Every structure is written in C-alpha cells, then in structure tokens.
Amino acid sequence: MTMAYDGHLFHGFQKQIKDRTVQETVEKALFKMTKGKEVAVHGSGRTDAGVHAKGQVIHFDYPGNIPPQNMIRALNSMMPLDTIFLAGAIVDANFHAQFDTIGKWYRYRVDLGRYTDPFKRFYTGHYPYPVDIERIKLALPALLGEHDFTSFAASGGVIKNKVRTIYYANVEYDEGQNEFIFDFVGNGFLYNMVRILVATALEIGNGRRPIDDFKRLIMVRDRNEARATAPASGLYLQEVYYDEIPEQFRLK
Amino acid sequence: MTMAYDGHLFHGFQKQIKDRTVQETVEKALFKMTKGKEVAVHGSGRTDAGVHAKGQVIHFDYPGNIPPQNMIRALNSMMPLDTIFLAGAIVDANFHAQFDTIGKWYRYRVDLGRYTDPFKRFYTGHYPYPVDIERIKLALPALLGEHDFTSFAASGGVIKNKVRTIYYANVEYDEGQNEFIFDFVGNGFLYNMVRILVATALEIGNGRRPIDDFKRLIMVRDRNEARATAPASGLYLQEVYYDEIPEQFRLK
Numbered sequence: 001m002t003m004a005y006d007g008h009l010f011h012g013f014q015k016q017i018k019d020r021t022v023q024e025t026v027e028k029a030l031f032k033m034t035k036g037k038e039v040a041v042h043g044s045g046r047t048d049a050g051v052h053a054k055g056q057v058i059h060f061d062y063p064g065n066i067p068p069q070n071m072i073r074a075l076n077s078m079m080p081l082d083t084i085f086l087a088g089a090i091v092d093a094n095f096h097a098q099f100d101t102i103g104k105w106y107r108y109r110v111d112l113g114r115y116t117d118p119f120k121r122f123y124t125g126h127y128p129y130p131v132d133i134e135r136i137k138l139a140l141p142a143l144l145g146e147h148d149f150t151s152f153a154a155s156g157g158v159i160k161n162k163v164r165t166i167y168y169a170n171v172e173y174d175e176g177q178n179e180f181i182f183d184f185v186g187n188g189f190l191y192n193m194v195r196i197l198v199a200t201a202l203e204i205g206n207g208r209r210p211i212d213d214f215k216r217l218i219m220v221r222d223r224n225e226a227r228a229t230a231p232a233s234g235l236y237l238q239e240v241y242y243d244e245i246p247e248q249f250r251l252k
Numbered sequence: 253m254t255m256a257y258d259g260h261l262f263h264g265f266q267k268q269i270k271d272r273t274v275q276e277t278v279e280k281a282l283f284k285m286t287k288g289k290e291v292a293v294h295g296s297g298r299t300d301a302g303v304h305a306k307g308q309v310i311h312f313d314y315p316g317n318i319p320p321q322n323m324i325r326a327l328n329s330m331m332p333l334d335t336i337f338l339a340g341a342i343v344d345a346n347f348h349a350q351f352d353t354i355g356k357w358y359r360y361r362v363d364l365g366r367y368t369d370p371f372k373r374f375y376t377g378h379y380p381y382p383v384d385i386e387r388i389k390l391a392l393p394a395l396l397g398e399h400d401f402t403s404f405a406a407s408g409g410v411i412k413n414k415v416r417t418i419y420y421a422n423v424e425y426d427e428g429q430n431e432f433i434f435d436f437v438g439n440g441f442l443y444n445m446v447r448i449l450v451a452t453a454l455e456i457g458n459g460r461r462p463i464d465d466f467k468r469l470i471m472v473r474d475r476n477e478a479r480a481t482a483p484a485s486g487l488y489l490q491e492v493y494y495d496e497i498p499e500q501f502r503l504k
Contacts, residue, residue: 006370052371082370118258118334119304119375 001059001071002087007052008122008233009082014046022047022056022083029078030060037063044097044104044240048192050232052123054107055086055239059097103167103241105249106194108182109234110202124179125198125234131205133173133180139204140169142214143184143197144251150221152197153190154229162221164188168249171201183238185249192229199228253311253323253340259304260374260485261334266298274299274308274335281330282312289315296349296356296492300444302484304375306359307338307491311349355419355493357501358446360434361486362454376431377450377486383457385425385432391456392421394466395436395449396503402473404449405442406481414473416440420501423453435490437501444481451480 003026011019015027023041030039044057066074068088075085111117111124112131120126143166150162168185182198200217203209217226255278263271267279275293282291296309318326320340327337363369363376364383372378395418402414420437434450452469455461469478 004370006373076367081368081373084367084370115328115336116333118256118336121258121333123371 001057001068001075001085001089003056003058003083003085004054005052005056005084006082006122007047007050010049012047012049012051013043013053013056019049022053025079025083026058026060026075029075030062032078033074034063039063042097044101045237047235047237048232050122051235051237053237055105056237057097057101057240057242059091059095061093097240100242101188101240102243103185103187103245103249104189105168105183105185105238105241106189107236107238108184108194108198108230109177109236110180110182110198110230111234112178112180122233125230127180127202129202129206131180131202132207133171133205135207135211136171136180136201136205138211139201139214140171142212142218143169147218148221149190149193149218151217151223151226152193152200153223154192154196155223156191159190162190164190164193167245167251169197185245194235195230195232196226196228198230198234200226202230203228253309253320253327254338255308255310256306256336256338257304257308258334258374259299259302262301264299264301264303265295265305265308271301274305277331277335278310278312278327281327282314284330285326286315291315294349296353297489299487299489300484302374303487303489305489307357308489309349309353309492309494311343311347313345349492352494353440353492354495355437355439355497355501356441357420357435357437357490357493358441359488359490360436360446360450360482361429361488362432362434362450362482363486364430364432374485377482379432379454379458381454381458383432383454384459385423385457387459387463388423388432388453388457391453391463391466392423394464394470395421399470400473401442401445401470403469403475403478404445404452405475406444406448407475408443411442414442416442416445419497419503421449437497446487447482447484448478448480450482450486452478454482455480 010022013022015021015023026041039060041058041060072085072088109124111120111126114128116126146165148163164186166186170183172181174181262274265274267273267275278293291312293310293312324337324340361376363372363378366380368378398417400415416438418438422435424433426433436446
C-alpha cells in the first residue's frame with residue numbers, strides 16, 4: 001500500500017517503545033480491523049522523526065480477503081488525520097516493501113525567506129543566507145552515478161557498504177513559495193544522506209565551498225568533511241520504485 | 253505592527269484565562285522586553301481558535317523608544333515560531349488597531365481532494381463533494397454592497413447592527429493545489445460570517461441551493477436558513493486596511 005504522512009507529529013516511521021510512530025499507528029489500525037490479530041507492517045525504509053512521506057510503501061500479510069479499495073477505505077477511516085492511504089494492491093507472497101526496492105525519490109524543500117515562516121516551520125528547511133542557485137546546479141552533476149558516499153552518511157549507521165548510485169539530482173527555484181526544491185533519485189540512500197547533501201549544496205551555493213566540492217567529498221570518504229545536516233522538516237519521501245525508475249529520472 | 257501567525261496551536265487571538273492565545277503571547281514578550289511592565293496589546297479584531305493571519309495588525313503603547321526595525325527583530329527573537337512580525341511603524345497616539353479599521357481582507361482555502369490531505373488538515377477547509385465553480389461565481393455578486401447579514405452571523409454575538417458592506421467577493425480554482433480560494437473584502441465582518449458565507453457558497457456550487465440563494469438569505473435575516481459553518485482551519489486574515497481599500501478590491 002502507498003501512504004502519505006505529515007511527519008511533524010511522528011517520531012519517525014519505525015516502531016519505538018514509547019513514542020508515536022507511523023508503523024505502530026498502522027499496526028494498531030490493523031489490530032482493530034482483525035479484532036485482535038497482530039499484523040506486522042513493513043515499510044520501504046525508515047523515515048526519521050519529522051520527515052514526511054508523499055509515497056511511502058508498506059506491505060503486510062492480512063489474515064483475510066479484503067479488496068484493495070475496501071482496505072484503503074477501512075484504514076483511512078481508522079487512521080489519524082496526519083496519515084492517508086492512497087493506493088493498494090494485492091501482491092505476491094514473496095514481495096517485500098523494503099528488500100524489493102530498486103530506487104527512491106526524495107524531495108527537500110528549503111525556504112529562503114528572511115525569517116522562519118510560521119506556516120512552513122514543520123514543512124521546509126530554512127536558509128536565510130545569500131545563495132546562488134547556478135552554483136548548486138553546476139555542483140550537483142558530480143553526485144550522479146555510482147559512488148562511495150561515506151562523507152554523506154551520518155555516523156553510527158550499521159550499514160557497512162556506503163556505495164550507492166544516484167540517478168537524478170536537481171534543484172529548482174519555486175518563485176511563488178520562495179523555495180529551493182531539491183530532488184534526488186537513487187537506488188538507495190544512507191542514513192541522513194539527503195539532508196547532508198542538501199546542507200552541503202547550500203554551502204556551495206553560498207560560496208563557502210567551491211563548486212566542485214562534491215567531487216572532493218566523495219573522494220575523501222570522511223564524514224567530518226561534510227559537517228552540516230539540513231533539518232528533518234524539509235524532507236519528503238516522494239516515491240518508492242520496485243519495477244523501474246521513471247524515464248525522467250534515469251541517468252542520461 | 254503587522255504580524256502573521258499559524259492559528260492551529262492558538263486558541264484564537266483574544267486573551268483567555270487558560271488557553272494559549274496570540275494576544276497573551278505578544279504581551280508576554282513585551283513584558284520581558286520592558287523587564288516587567290504590562291503592555292496591553294490591541295488587535296484589529298479577534299480571530300477564532302484555529303484561524304490564521306497573514307496580516308493581522310496590532311497596536312500597543314511601548315514605554316520606551318525603539319525604532320520599528322529593532323522592535324520587529326526583538327519581538328521575533330522572543331516570540332514562538334508560529335508567529336512572525338512583518339512590519340512596524342510608530343503611529344499617532346490616537347491610533348487604534350481595532351476602531352480605525354476601514355476594511356479587511358479574508359481568504360478561505362477549500363481543499364477539494366477526495367480525502368483529508370494530511371498536509372492540509374490545519375490549513376484548509378475540505379469539501380470532497382461535486383461542486384461547480386461557475387455556479388459560485390454567478391452567486392457571489394449578490395453579496396456585494398451594503399446588506400444586513402443577519403443570516404450569516406453566528407448567534408450569540410453582542411453586536412446588534414448586522415449591516416456590513418462587502419466590496420469584493422471572489423473565488424478561484426487553484427489547479428496545482430486542487431483548492432478553491434475564496435476572497436472577501438469588506439468594511440467589517442460579523443462573527444463567523446466568512447465561514448458561513450463559504451459553507452453556503454459550497455452548497456450553491458454543489459446544487460443543494462439555487463444560484464440566487466444569497467439574495468434570499470440576505471432578505472430573510474434568519475441564521476437558521478444558512479446552517480453550515482466552514483471550519484476555522486481554512487480561514488486567513490490577509491490584510492487590514494486603515495487608509496484606503498486597494499484599487500483591485502473596490503466596488504466597481
């Protein structure tokens with residue numbers, strides 16, 4: 001099933017002992033629907049506290065026969081209003097929302113206003129400093145392709161292999177909102193990777209780093225070189241891919 | 253001073269005994285700035301719990317001499333992030349933010365999506381039923397001019413005179429957001445008036461009321477005839493006018 005959620009009142013996707021999470025909220029709804037059966041929910045991946053999703057994908061083995069449209073309606077009627085189920089399908093018993101992904105699209109919104117906009121504080125990052133989008137546009141292509149992204153992974157992760165492929169990296173200026181919209185599509189992303197990429201891109205745009213710094217940072221494989229992490233509030237898991245990467249996001 | 257606020261965590265503008273309000277929050281900040289002097293804050297009018305402002309105007313008598321730009325900075329540094337001061341000016345000692353208004357602009361956003369959008373639940377109303385914007389466009393002009401709006405005022409208000417002048421009433425469809433954007437400019441609005449006007453307009457658009465029903469409702473002066481009230485979440489106090497109504501909003 002595909003779902004969206006406003007992450008600002010969730011402590012992330014993954015179940016925790018105390019705090020409210022997306023996974024727990026879905027499992028509770030399924031517990032009610034099955035009148036007391038525990039149904040494990042598997043997501044395509046975790047999203048951190050405060051991170052949003054427009055197209056998170058989950059799977060679960062439901063003990064019963066409910067057509068997808070009815071399942072969407074039933075879950076939406078029982079879930080809190082900061083979540084919404086958008087689509088559903090009955091899949092092969094082998095399907096796994098996490099292990100079968102071939103790619104993900106993340107978006108990051110950066111508000112450029114002088115002050116923190118009260119209406120955007122939970123939904124964007126904020127960069128009130130001078131920034132030249134052309135410098136960022138020149139910098140981003142260095143990320144494309146297969147690289148070791150050790151410099152852009154938060155320390156403490158358990159995943160040893162830091163090699164990922166980025167298919168698409170782009171930034172646009174939204175004049176109406178006075179925002180930068182970053183889009184990244186890749187075969188997978190390390191812990192905090194998008195948020196570190198965005199923070200570094202903004203420093204390049206600001207002139208505090210040279211335009212070709214992404215190249216150097218990939219080479220040095222040192223997390224201490226790419227210091228900043230953009231806040232969770234601007235990050236959106238847009239789509240998760242299982243069959244193919246959409247045409248417009250493929251490496252040219 | 254002109255300020256914006258995200259109303260969803262405020263119990264409205266006006267001070268209350270217990271709940272968090274905008275007025276109280278500003279007064280607390282001024283109390284700190286003056287190191288313990290009570291400075292009364294006067295708004296252009298109340299906004300209800302959950303109602304937003306893009307351009308609320310307040311005045312206060314500050315016991316000291318702080319240039320407007322510094323006052324904006326000082327207040328913004330002390331106020332919570334769901335408020336923002338946008339402009340300020342030193343005004344005549346007689347100026348009163350409420351009594352000197354000559355007009356206000358309210359906006360109302362209606363999300364038309366099938367389900368409640370998790371990202372919009374605090375920022376729009378929601379109308380998931382069929383609705384024909386052309387019917388609403390034909391209906392709105394009946395509101396223009398001076399009328400007794402008794403049918404559109406929540407009961408329980410203390411204000412006896414229900415005659416107001418509406419200078420501008422418009423609706424547009426925002427395709428990107430799949431929303432109706434209603435704009436109303438008038439010399440004043442009764443309690444819940446914009447929210448009742450919007451709810452009635454949607455019923456006209458849906459075909460549950462005839463296109464000329466605004467005319468009849470104005471005539472009958474009966475609150476029971478215009479039943480529904482659109483939720484607070486979609487309402488924005490956009491601007492408050494003291495000198496003149498902007499050209500584009502004047503009665504043609």
